[in-house]
Amino acid sequence: MSKITTINPATGEDIQTYDLMTEKEATDRLEACHAAFLEWRKLSHQERAPYLTKIAEKLRENADELAELMTRETGKLLKDGQTEVELCAAIFEYTAKHGPDELADEERTHGKDGKRGLISYQPLGVIYSIQPWNFPLYQPVRVLAANLMTGNGCVLKHASICTGSGLRLRELCIEAGLPEDLFQVVLIDHDTSDKLIEHPKVRGVTLTGSDGAGKHVGAAAAKALKKTVLELGSNDAYLVLEDADIETAVKYSVMGRLYNNGETCVSAKRFIVTDKVHDAFVDAFVAQMKDVIMGDPTKEDTQLGPLSSHDQFDTVKDQVDESVKKGAKVLCGGTAPDGPGAYYPATVLAELAPGMPAYDDEIFGPVASIIRAKDDEEAMRIANESRYGLGGGIFCKDEDHALRLARDHFDTGMVRINSFGAADPNMPFGGVKDSGYGREHGGFGMKEFVNTKAIFLPS
Missing domain, CATH: 3.40.309.10 (Aldehyde Dehydrogenase; Chain A, domain 2)
Incomplete structure (x- = not known):
């Protein structure tokens, strides 16, 4: 498959056709994201927060358009799409407000005589996000907001049937002032996706999908010694x-x-x-x-x-x-x-x-x-x-x-x-057993892809 065609499930009509990227095109996007991360990581948490607040504003400004696009691509009720946009805006705002405190350095002691220790939550690099179609905006946003605050970059492989929603999210982030290469969207097949998981500049992988997809992605990431967060199916x-x-x-x-x-x-x-x-x-x-x-x-x-x-x-x-x-x-x-x-x-x-x-x-x-x-x-x-x-x-x-x-x-x-x-946004989201592992929201997602660094001071 060299192209993706999105289809309105309510009518069966074609919406738009997109070209799949080659492995080199996708890798170039990944490399650009890493370069942007090297600059982004220099900002403090307090300096990153306003970018997230502006993205929330931009989502609300375009709520009707986004809801209509999600309805066209996935058939979700228009009113549910509008609720989804508001939830995404709230997630960005929550992360902007609470992120600096959640990720602040922590004082500890070490040794018998209580010498000073410091724990610092440092960004890792590019996080590869593989997301499904059922919430075309929310699924990528819950990864993106947390990792932007942490200081990471993000490369999104969205479900093919909601390709337009993923691309529009990136456009709105750039309109809100986010550095253009920090959040990338790649249109690729599964084989190219596996190659990105192996790429040395990908430092973490997160997937929302079926337990079968989770086993595949989790195994590929483990083979490359990459940490994963997997939010998989359930039978609640x-x-x-x-x-x-x-x-x-x-x-x-x-x-x-x-x-x-x-x-x-x-x-x-x-x-x-x-x-x-x-x-x-x-x-x-x-x-x-x-x-x-x-x-x-x-x-x-x-x-x-x-x-x-x-x-x-x-x-x-x-x-x-x-x-x-x-x-x-x-x-x-x-x-x-x-x-x-x-x-x-x-x-x-x-x-x-x-x-x-x-x-x-x-x-x-x-x-x-x-x-x-x-x-x-x-x-x-x-x-x-x-x-x-x-x-x-x-x-x-x-x-x-x-x-x-x-x-x-x-x-x-x-x-x-x-x-x-x-x-x-204020409560952790995630499961156990075949529903995966790791947590998002409630501050927990901001610490999934960090280097929890221990610093031992001499006095």
Whole structure:
């Protein structure tokens, strides 16, 4: 493939065609980024902060245009795109405000007589960022903001279907005053990507994607002794416990399954429902899922847009069909409408068992898996049986009980109690097990790719 053509998944129409870069063109971008880093690293954290603040301003100034572009390229609801732009602006502002303190030198002592020691967080160089299509702006921004503050440069390989969004982000950063070569976007294939991972001027690699992609990139980076941060897929369980408030549980379960057209790594996917409330929850949940308005993602009343591509549509359809073939019961949805566009309806599956895709795997679309549990203890056990461990949720009126389960037993990086949400600049984001490792946001991302340098003073 020597070209990339972006396609509107709502209509099937071509948007734009781009030429793929040769290995030399991509390497030249990497070398230019490294040269820019050598100057950028000379600035203090306080001097870098205003650049980030200006990028936030530039994103907000162009919010409507960016949201429309993301909708055209990926089918996300226009209103979700506008929310995404605001989140990105908030991330840049958070990083600008808190970065200088998070990365400030720390005083320590060493030796029996308490001599002075200093810990300094120094930048590494160029960070290679490989990002997916489901949040075309947010995914690259959460890497970019943290690493600009740290003092690193950044080279982005974005998902091909949202190429325009990645290029526009770079343009806006330059318009905001960021040195032109410090943030590069490369349009390359997987083989060239592996070559960049090996390049000596790449000092760290971060990927958001599937666990399969994470294993490949993680292995390639490890072979070249490069540190990685991997934010991978998940099959997040939301527990509906015996004393759950059904109205609250249904409200946030529908929201959590359909957010971003169901194409979110940290969205609610498995609903593990205890016997005591099972029928009441399922009846109300299915009723609301049946009423979901699917259609044009640019319209205000649309609740569910198309999947991001026909390839993604085929993947979701195959996962549902395979689950049904193995005995899953369709409570609503499960059959795609005729006509153009990669539309897949809000779907609820029940009577699931291990060995079915809807039980074991991540379904990246608006498909909810209902799993019945005898009681709270069994619900927690089923949740943790997954190979994934990104996020999860608990619906329970007893907040102290929910907190104990979340803190002491839920084997994930994030847990929501009686709510749903995707990301917050002030809270760490990341997972365990096959959902990857490393953390972003909350100050943690700024220290993932630094040289934590120990300096021993003689007195």
